[in-house]
Amino acid sequence: MKRIAIFLAMIIIIFSLFPFSQARGLTVDIYGPATVGTNGTYEYTIVINGYFDGYGYHLFLTGSNMSGGTTEELTGLSYTTNTFKVNITFPSRPETVYIYVMGIGIVNGSPEKTTSINYIQVNVVKSVPITLTLKNTEPYEIKNISISFFLNGRFIGTSNVSSMGPNSTVNVTYNYIGTFENGVNVLSARLNTNLVKFSSGSNYTTLYFYYGTPPNYDWLWYLLAGITLFTLAIIYFYSSGKKRPGAPKWKK
The missing domain is CATH 2.60.40.10 (Immunoglobulins)
Structure with missing residues (x-):
């Protein structure tokens, strides 16, 4: 939670340099999977609600190691829709990633922009x-x-x-x-x-x-070998123990 607070503070400080204002009339919702796979790319939907002429967003990702994932800021602006779809690539190692979105409401003819920040937590697991x-x-x-x-x-x-x-x-x-x-x-x-x-x-x-671990069939080969040796032994003893016929009388 400390990391989240620090990151939010950084965003607020950065955007305080611009003529933005916070207002209850603007909300940001983020929709997408809460569990994703390593190195996977997934689609998320950003919905900015409010009564404005135009809508925009700034999206940031943060994690302990974002190697292999989206690291650059994603932005969007539209005067026709308040819904945006973005593709996010997640890092190559399992961890927890936070997606932060700053929504922007724009009123035509006004230099001031209304903002609101929201975030979601995403668990990155081995895929x-x-x-x-x-x-x-x-x-x-x-x-x-x-x-x-x-x-x-x-x-x-x-x-x-x-x-x-x-x-x-x-x-x-x-x-x-x-x-x-x-x-x-x-x-x-x-x-x-x-x-x-x-x-x-x-x-x-x-x-x-x-x-899983494949079953060990060595016992089957030992069993077959034992049966074969036993069969050969029976044949041998039967052949050697069988009484041989005596010599014909005419040979006496």
């Missing part, structure tokens, strides 16, 4: 990257491609590709956050179009993998 290769063998561009991922028959998420050029290949990575079942797991992915294929040549692909 499992799932990378698939997509191929567009068509002689034209294909847009709005979506890949749905399933784990053991359960839907776990999607990845989107805005467009693929003609006769092109692209790698798509989905960062899975969650657990696996002990034993054999089935991961499958399905495309929303038949025009694009996975490397397997189909718009549907399946991967089987084992999670």
Whole structure:
């Protein structure tokens, strides 16, 4: 909490240099996942409420180690909407990240801007990257491609590709956050179009993998070896102990 207070104080000091004012008539809401995966990029929605002619925002991220994540300030301004969507990339190590947003309300003809600050806490956890290769063998561009991922028959998420050029290949990575079942797991992915294929040549692909410590089947080989030796021993003793026929009488 001390770090949050210091950071908020810094923001207030910086923006106090500009003709902004605090007002109850402006509120800022931030919507998005509270738990994300390392190195993952996620979409967040900023909604600035109030009666103003224009709206803007300044977005900052802070954490103990932001390596691999979004470090620059994100800004936006609009005179037609009070809702903004931003993509945020999170760091490569698990930690807690705070997203701070300063909302701005603008009144036409007035040099003064109304501001309000809000923040949310996001937990960054270790994720499992799932990378698939997509191929567009068509002689034209294909847009709005979506890949749905399933784990053991359960839907776990999607990845989107805005467009693929003609006769092109692209790698798509989905960062899975969650657990696996002990034993054999089935991961499958399905495309929303038949025009694009996975490397397997189909718009549907399946991967089987084992999670946990594989069972030790050495005992089975020892058992089979023991059964074989026991069988050979029985055959040997049976052959050596069998009474041999006597010599024919005509040889006397």
